[in-house]
Amino acid sequence: MAETTHRSHPTPAAYWGIALFLAVVTAIEIAIPSISAFDPVKVPLLLGLAIIKFGTVVMFFMHLRYDKKLYRTLFLLGVIGVVPLMVIMLLSMDAL
Amino acid sequence: MVVDTEKDLASGNPTGLWSWITTVDHKRIGLLYGASALIFFFVAGLEALLLRLQLTTPNGTILSADAYNQLFTMHGLTMLLVVVMPVAAAFMNYFIPLHIGARDVAFPRANAFSYWLFLFSVVMLLSSFLLGGAPDGGWFGYAPLSTQLEEFVRMDYYAIGAQLLGIASITASANFIATVFTMRAPGMTLMRMPVFTWMAVVVSFLLIFSLPIFGVGLFQMFFDRNFGGQFFGGTGDPLLWQHLFWLFGHPEVYVLVLPAMGIVSEIFPTFSRKPLFGYPFVVFSGIAIGFMGFGVWAHHMYTAGLGPVAEAGFGVATMMIAVPTGVKIFNWIGTMWGGKVKFTLPMMFAIGFVSLFVIGGLSGVLHSVVPSDYQQHDSYFVVAHFHYVLFGGGVFGYVAGAYYWYPKWTGRMLDEKLGQWHFWLMLLGFNLTFAPMHILGLNGMARRTYRYPEGLGWEFWNQVATVGSFIIGISFLFFAWNLIKSRKDGRVAGNDPWDGRTLEWSISSPPPVHNFDEIPVVQHVDDFWYRKYATDDEGRAVRIPDVTGGTIAAETDTGGEDAHEEDMHMPSPSYYPVVSAFGIVFMGYGLVYLPGGWVAVGIGTLITMWGVFGWSLEPVTRDADHD
């Protein structure tokens, strides 16, 4: 078994902790639109929180943090690649 | 432990139709891809000849406007997605595992699935001619034309057919990527891989990341046509389709040509008897082309009115992509420079590739300049340009590959005389057909015109082009005859007829099912060459005497006999890939004929699920069940 490549995975307790963290972030996300003080920074704030959740699931639940670097490269090429392409497309269509 | 049936499988090649249908051997799948692509080349070529016949004289009467539309659309679509991509897939399938010293690709059954899905999808696309008409909106299916066409199924065939071909291609690409990154022989670092395999990797990435974008566009077209969607029509914006299409379409042109570049990068060193000049530059320029290829899509859309900023940006990016392309060309010339060049058939086609590709590349640079593109857009000048890069570049390169590797596939050489006929006729016919199109385009002849009046000064060059196109047709008859005849009558090739450099030449022709008796241990780029030759004090290659190309195993192999027995797990044949592919295409037919087709979609889903579950639960090798 290729167990050698795995750094120690989180324990079930840690998984519950991570889920709790995700739940809290989600609660904050849901609250933000209803607090008018946040209006000017609403967009970056919500996007930032979504990226934090995204990263947490990928790193811990999908074990990307503990797995081979190759997987990271393969996945991130797509995830990071699509953003500029779509942004340029939307910019050129005056949609952002 | 290895059970006996496995050994039989490994030594003897099973025969018969069923063994080809259930095969999971990457070499057989490669040959299937190649043979299918050649047949479809003749189909798409015949379509092109009909187009040329129609245009020979003014006021042509052979084809109606409607027939002309269907034929040029299907010609373009099939040449790209059904001929050139699969022929590239044929080479990749056959040679990636051989080049990296592996026994098969990562997922042999998924590999078979890709092939069958491709084949069934093509049959579906072609069947549209008989079932209500073929797609007729151009190979790039621009909206809103493609979403408004009255005929009720034609562009649905396009939307579904291209989608299915895309799925086949994504599966194949994921397979190749996993193969190259996880199954290389010991010592085969990435920077020791043959350039062809490198280009295959780049192409796989291009496909894996560009096809999903096209897929979304096709689904949107499908929604617009069938569910009243408003992506491109109604309140939607037809420009969205153009963006999504060319986000795929431009990387696609590199998908078509990079494997051919990889092939000639194998051929030049072999026949110049010199290592590839600047190997790392060739590799990195390929990777650079891959990355940059994603950033230039809008150069196809200058006339859509993107505005000066976007046009300038995309124009500059496009001109820059010529740089890594130029790097490659210099490296090929540098490889031949000072080498002992042997003008064999593969070499002639490879040189043809470079020369014609340069001509096409130059007219391409003209297009990157926005004002000049305004003039050339949608004229025959563009038709000339893309045939120079796709046919002159692509097809010449793949034909070069066929002459180069045919001995490995069959154990016999292709006939030299027929090959010479093929080459010179093809070169002549090609230039007669497509060079005049530059002139026609600049004289104002629009692309996709099915008929033109007399007196515009277009008659002469159109006649030349038609004559040329038939010469091309004849040249390919020589090729086909050669392929068939030489299988029986060709000179016996031996393992290493060209004094080759890469690992495939170290094993017998055709290779055994398990490829390598012992997994090679690699120490160099062009490892096989360095097993055959040492360098003397003046840097000249000297043959190492007692090594006869082919039978040597790596000296450093430590495993010994039992190690080799142990890892000889060849995957067992399986019919589930065929079943899954069939189910998916069944669903596809259903989707074309909505709403009645929902029944077929349901049945197709069930068939697919049978195939997929059977496949995921069956063990890869028959004896693997015990672990």
Add this chain to the structure above:
Amino acid sequence: MTSEAAPVEAHDTHDVRPIRKAAMWVFLGSEAMFFGSMIATFLLYRNTTADGPGAEIFNIPFTSASSFVLLMSSLTMVLAHNAFEKRDARATRIWLLATALLGITFLAGQIFEFTEFVHEGLKVSTSSFGSAFYMLTGFHGAHVAIGVTMLLAMFFLSLDGRLYEDRGLNVELIGLYWHFVDIVWIIIFTVVYLLQV
């Protein structure tokens, strides 16, 4: 161990897991492009409502609840994988089933939501907004449905102890797929719902 040397060995000793995982990850990268393009389309048409309903018909509390359900299904999924690695067949089975049930709950919520919206006058054909919204969330739902099918298949196979780690259908790979479907929803929830109201 570097990623350079390990896989060769892995292949020869017949550990196919790293090969499958590499393919799964690159497939997910590809899927990112797929969903990215649909999200971009939605952003393009976020205000193109043609006088039909727009983002104001979203029911944020309801969608928050179903988002939470999907988020927690990632927890149960990772617990299933964890139990599987520890060879705890019973726990694996329970967590697989829990994940599937959470997935079904999410799907039920989506069907309810779609029906509501149609009643309020938002269909695929109403406007570009409608087309983009239904296509994006619909394809996501289809991914969830495929995931649920695989999870249930795993569950039934586990009843007679037929869970392998070297088959195409295995807990780890389904886990990766399932988490991916979850993270896509994380983005959709923010971009399509929270940012538009």
